[in-house]
Amino acid sequence: MAGLFQDDLHNDFGSWPLAYIPFGGADFGEIQAVATAVADGDNDAFYSAWVAAGDRLTGEADASLSRGHSGSARSLYLRASAFYASSFHPLYGAPVDARIPAVYSKQIATFEKGLLLGPHPATPIAIPFGDTTLPGYFIPAEGFESEIRPLVILNGGYDSTVTDLYFLSAVAASRRGYHTLLFDGPGQGAMLYERGVPLRPDWEVVIRAIVDFVETLPIVDASRIALYGASLGGYLAPRGASGEARIAALIADPGTWGIADGFRPIAMRMFNLKAQDVADMGKLDSALIAKMEAFIRGNAQLNWKVVQRGFWTHGVDNLKDFLASAELFTMSGRAERIACPTLIAMAENDTLAAGATAFYEALTCPKTLIRFTAVEGADGHCEMRNRSIFNLRAFDWLDEKFAV
Template sequence: MTSLFRDELHKDFGGWPIAYIPYGGADFGEIRAVAEAIGDGDDAAFYGAWIDAGNRLSAEAEAALAKDHRVSARESYLRAGVFYAASFHPLFGAPVDPRLLSAFRKQVEAFDRGLAIGPHPVRPLSIPFATTPMPGYFIPAEGFENEVRPLIILNNGYDATIIDTYFASAVAASRRGYHTLLFDGPGQGGMLCENGVPLRHDWEVVIKAVVDFAETLPLVDAKRIALYGWSLGGHLAPRGASGEPRIAALIADPGTWSIADGFRDVIMRMFGVSAESAADLGLLDQPLLDKIDAAIRGNRQLYWKIVQRGFWVHGVDNLRAFFASAELFTMKGHAEFIRCPTLMTQAENDILSASAGAFFDALTCPKTLMRFTAAEGADGHCEMQNRSLLNRRVLDWLDEQFDVHD
């Protein structure tokens, strides 16, 4: 994402906080200082540099709070949460690395401390779900903290945390007069790290539980509930909306038809596999599967995405089981049930948004396709290097759907 970090995998994760600069999550100099501390270091150095920076910010927050500088304390705690959250992505995988769990808990603690400070403190919530409640937060609209307002449910993706979603979307939405509800679903954040609950394909079950909970909140306008998913949430949120008629507007950043299709295209191209043979990746011949597995394990980034992240999040321990699970994550047979106005994003150089156009064409609801370009500096995954542009355009669209005026 940025040349600040020398290792390719570190580039993928180290640049995330750049997107949060407009919303108080970091400053460029802090990120650069972390990158310089890492230098040519390995994943342990990456982890240590972010943790050190988070510890420094936490100490600053505590010192400020001791002198009753509550604004500074709140800001520093929240920034500390961002830095802790950035530290542990390269450590993904099962069994869970103790350093990952420690950093995850540090980010939650710092985030909770920051949100609890101020005239309108925010406390963690527990959303009833099966046998394991989902953690969440209700972030009130700025200036409308005690008023009934439209709600945006923010749906995370494969590997971000609630803190990422807060700075990527919730702060901008709150400034625009929207209440937001953040949550970790199965396979995400606390549900995965603390409870070992894997991802599930029937996300409509998850969203029903979240909307049920949202309707119990006295400040929520139940007629104006939007569902907004980013990254893998661009698949999960549409899947959820397909089975939840109470969703009044849907945003998918980017729209993602299927998890398996991206792998399918690569396998067909790299290994000369026919479309018929690759129709169900969970049924690939074992010799071919062994070749694919070897190729994945020989590529650092693919190994992280599939073996470290994919196996862990999906709750599997081998490639065949992962592919079989990935095949279940599809909008086939579900897209036509989305009835609410829907916005899909498509960034110019984001390979994960390649299916957004075809997904958009398959929709039968009122729909808008919003493209972002390299000329705007918003061509990467989830427009992370110009997230403020994304937020302005998306929230303008939502204002129009919900008749919200500045």
């Protein structure tokens, strides 16, 4: 399917805000205008076009606020944050491009300005985590801002930010009467961009700290805490729930068994290997890894996913160490520990959802598998071209589990 952006990698990221249209994060014409401005330009052009659009929206928000139109200013600031958030992903990698923390600062500033406006402001929170804190946001349920309500913890993946989570599902959850909590864990958002903290596989440690924190919030029903993970969050959230019994419901979109599993078929095809030969990708022969790395670096999208994003996020600088790290991110020996009702989402043409059925079958808890299809326009990764239908079905399921 032809995309708005001429470059495939640009289209991967530039199409994200399409998912946010029903939730106030963008409008189609604005995204199309950015694509036109980028044209056949490089990553610098992509970055500049999104930032220019974000700056324009921020200027409009400032002007609206100065005239007393706080509702319009709120919408414009939040929209600007989504545009800033769309600008920097092609620049990923170590050493860190200085433009990433710079524009991320703009993104968070406008996001927080937007959240602070309105009759029931949402403010930043700091979640105690070891000798530091995790940055996050508590978004109250619409119409129930000061009432005790169930909570949905929204868990991002490799490269989503709190702004993305807000428009992906927080707005929809709030409209349905759920309080929501957004956060950056190790290897995500501010933890990576500003503090250089890499991703970690034992996500149950992260979720335990978050649940400890939310149990102190007087308007959270601690008996009805749901955990939802998007993209790599489809691994992180289940891993978290496998070690945290206070999670009362789990949603994984898509259900993801582990990171290394995606590389095993590639190695088997490339080198005519058997399954037992790739049981531990970090122990592959160095010559084979060198050939695999050359293949990855020769494909712009794979190079971004593995070299630019993967190396940086995992805190490594070579493919062998990345694959060894990836092997630690697995639900093997953990899936059977999940006790709460679990929803596994599986989009038809999402390559990262290839193992969702097997994951579902391995679960021993009460479970539901929901498929999303091309006929519905919801077949891509995280149903990004039809987030409305995902949120409707996911929160219908959660309503039933929590008797909302």
